[in-house]
Amino acid sequence: MALIASRGNSGTYTPAPEGTFDAVCCDVVDLGIQDTQYGKKHQIRLVWQLSEKMEDGRPFTIGRRYGLSLNEKSSLFKDVKSWFGKAPPQELDVEKLIGANCQIVVQHNERDGSTYANVIAVLKAGKAKLTVTKDYTRAKDRAPREQPVAVNYSPEGSNVPF
DSSP states (O other): OOOOOOOSOOSOOOOOOSEEEEEEEEEEEEEEEEEETTEEEEEEEEEEEEEEEOTTSOEEEEEEEEESOOOTTSHHHHHHHHHHTSOOOSSOOGGGGTTOEEEEEEEEEEETTEEEEEEEEEEOOOSOOOOOOTTOOOGGGSOOOOOOOOOOOOOTTOOOOO
């Protein structure tokens, strides 16, 4: 049986709309050590629920990837500073950001015929006080996806078409 890889759209993802929205941090995901343009770095993903709702009534969620560093030049330092109006402490338990309100600025980018929503700024909270919806499950608490079956592969004699 063939296993076909495709560049086509793999789902019905609806990106968050562009604009500035009240939001609440709903998750911090540890991505572990990742290859970056600056070498291997420990990365996290902050995820927010927006005040804007999808057609089914659930809030849009959007995330941004950060290096796990509070160096003054890091994106995490800059966003936490603009979020809370002051520089973060020398050490910050990023899990404590969950439940914190802010405003998120979302911008759309087009790539390969698809539209992606990107967080371009995290600002101080507006007047709205949001809470994480009860039906949201943090990434660490979700059931693991089925792992692919390991296959022994030998490149000798392979017939790779590219």
